[in-house]
Amino acid sequence: MPDGLALLVAVVLLAVAFDFINGFHDTANAIATVVATRVLTPRQAIVMAATLNFAGALSGTAVATTVGKGIVDPSSVTHLVIVAALVSAIIWNLVTWYFGIPSSSSHALIGGLIGATLAFQGSGPLNREGLEKILLSLVISPIVGFVFGFLLMLAVYWLVHRQSPHTVNEHFRRLQLLSSALMSFSHGSNDAQKTMGIMTMALFSYGLISDFQVPLWVMLLAATAMALGTASGGWRIINTMGHKIFKLEPVHGFAAETAAASVIQLASHWGLPVSTTHVISGSIMGVGASRRLSAVRWGVAGNMVTAWVLTIPVTATVAWLVFEALQAVERVMASGGL
Numbered sequence: 263m264p265d266g267l268a269l270l271v272a273v274v275l276l277a278v279a280f281d282f283i284n285g286f287h288d289t290a291n292a293i294a295t296v297v298a299t300r301v302l303t304p305r306q307a308i309v310m311a312a313t314l315n316f317a318g319a320l321s322g323t324a325v326a327t328t329v330g331k332g333i334v335d336p337s338s339v340t341h342l343v344i345v346a347a348l349v350s351a352i353i354w355n356l357v358t359w360y361f362g363i364p365s366s367s368s369h370a371l372i373g374g375l376i377g378a379t380l381a382f383q384g385s386g387p388l389n390r391e392g393l394e395k396i397l398l399s400l401v402i403s404p405i406v407g408f409v410f411g412f413l414l415m416l417a418v419y420w421l422v423h424r425q426s427p428h429t430v431n432e433h434f435r436r437l438q439l440l441s442s443a444l445m446s447f448s449h450g451s452n453d454a455q456k457t458m459g460i461m462t463m464a465l466f467s468y469g470l471i472s473d474f475q476v477p478l479w480v481m482l483l484a485a486t487a488m489a490l491g492t493a494s495g496g497w498r499i500i501n502t503m504g505h506k507i508f509k510l511e512p513v514h515g516f517a518a519e520t521a522a523a524s525v526i527q528l529a530s531h532w533g534l535p536v537s538t539t540h541v542i543s544g545s546i547m548g549v550g551a552s553r554r555l556s557a558v559r560w561g562v563a564g565n566m567v568t569a570w571v572l573t574i575p576v577t578a579t580v581a582w583l584v585f586e587a588l589q590a591v592e593r594v595m596a597s598g599g600l
Contacts, residue, residue: 266341266468267468269340269341269342269345270341270464270468270470272341272345273341273345273348273460273461273464274461274464274483276345276348276349276352277348277460277461277464277484278483278484278487279348279487280348280351280352280355280367280371280457280460281454281457281484281487281488281491282487282490282491282494283352283355283359283367283491284355284367284453284454284456284488284491285312285315285487285488285489285490285492285493285494286359286491286492286494287355287358287367287491296438296442296515296519301435301438301439301442301512301515302439302442307442308492309493310442310443310446311442311446311449311492312489312490312492312493313446314443314446314447314450315446315447315449315450315488315489316485316488316489317447317450318446318447318448318449318450318451318452319451319454319455319458319481319484319485319488320481320482320485321450321451321530322455322530322531323455323458323475323476324455324530324531324532325451325452325455325456325459325529325530325533325534325535326455326456326458326459326462326476327459327476328392328396328459328533328534328535329371329455329459329460329463329535330458330459330460330462330463330466330474331392331459331463331474332389332395332396333372333375333376333388333389333392333393333396334376334388334389335387335389336463336466336467337466337467338383338387339378339379339382339383339387339463339467340382340467341464341467341468342378342382342585342588342589342592343375343378343379343381343585344375344378344460344463344464344467345584345588346374346377346378346381346581346584346585346588347371347377347379347460347581348371348374349374349581350370350373350374350377350378350577350578350580350581350584351367351370351371351373351374351581353577353580354370354373354374354573354577354580355367358569363569365539365569365570365573366539366540366570366573367453367456367537367539368400368453368456368536368537368538369400369537369570369574369577370573370577371456371460371577372393372396372397372400372535372574373573373574373575373576373577373578373581374578374580374581375581376388376393376574376578377577377578377579377580377581377582378582378584378585380578380582381581381582381585381586382585395534396535399529399534399535400535400536400540403525403526403529403536403537403540403541403544404537404540404541404543404544404570405544406525406544407521407522407525407540407541407542407543407544407545408544408545408547408548408551409548410522410524410525410545410548411517411518411521411522411544411545411546411547411548411549411552412548412549412551413552414517414520414521414549415514415517415548415552416552418513418516418517419552422513427511431512431513434511434513434515434516435512437512437516438512438515438516438519441515441516441519441520441523442515442519444519444520444523444527445519445523445526445542447523448522448523448526448527448530448538449526449538450485450488450489451526451527451530452526452530452536452538453488453538454484454485454487454488455484455530455535457484457487457488458476458480459476461480461483461484462474462476462477465480514546514549514550517545517549518542518545518546518548519542519545521545521548521549522538522541522542522544522545525541525545526541537570
């Protein structure tokens with residue numbers, strides 16, 4: 263098998279692995295609130311999330327195009343760059359999953375691409391305009407999620423303030439089925455497309471496609487990997503998001519999921535890759551803050567924000583090191599040392 267083709271196969275396999283890990287790492291985005299409020303059992307929630315993640319992943323390719331073309335010039339990078347970026351993002355996702363820290367797979371992937379590209383050719387291939395738009399959307403989206411969650415919860419309080427808490431929660435137990443379904447669909451519509459973008463970038467770089475159009479088989483492969491990852495669950499992060507930020511009742515879960523799903527759907531429509539983890543976390547915090555600021559466990563929230571801030575620089579550094587190591591191995595093999 264030619265070296266270029268071998269690296270292309272490696273990229274596709276690593277992208278599928280990243281998508282699968284993204285699925286179980288970010289399962290909490292879709293189902294943490296509906297499990298925490300006991301509207302669905304964990305098994306029921308995961309089946310629903312996996313099904314709707316698959317459907318959402320097939321809903322468009324705008325985000326895939328942004329990831330594939332908006333971070334780096336796909337014609338100016340090698341498959342070794344993409345391999346290093348994916349390895350770095352996978353390492354970060356596994357580490358944060360192990361410690362139960364909700365972090366961004368999007369940030370990890372973008373940081374990996376930036377670090378590996380800088381190691382390869384400096385800043386030349388980086389798409390500065392595209393990166394500014396992407397990074398701005400990543401920073402602003404959790405803030406918008408917080409505000410949406412806060413305002414929606416205030417509106418719900420105003421609408422139901424004369425009803426008993428028991429009656430309110432009984433109504434919202436049913437409504438939360440809809441909001442969690444929308445959240446699951448939204449998660450698939452944004453997160454799975456990032457993997458599609460990476461695979462399409464690799465195909466374009468190799469010359470198998472002449473136009474940057476996501477092939478149907480790439481869409482189906484990414485959607486399947488995301489759904490299978492979601493079906494495997496991610497209980498450590500589900501526990502953090504569902505129980506440790508704010509004590510959720512069905513009415514809170516409905517507001518948080520509806521606010522987050524709205525932000526993510528808008529971002530997907532505009533082709534903006536956002537962190538679904540950050541958006542739902544921000545929405546949960548906003549819903550909790552609408553009750554009273556002390557209702558949110560800000561210590562846990564602070565640890566999450568620290569992880570968010572560190573993700574891009576850490577994954578960029580790891581990707582740089584992985585790329586240098588892979589290049590060293592490549593040089594040794596070319597000289598006949600291996």
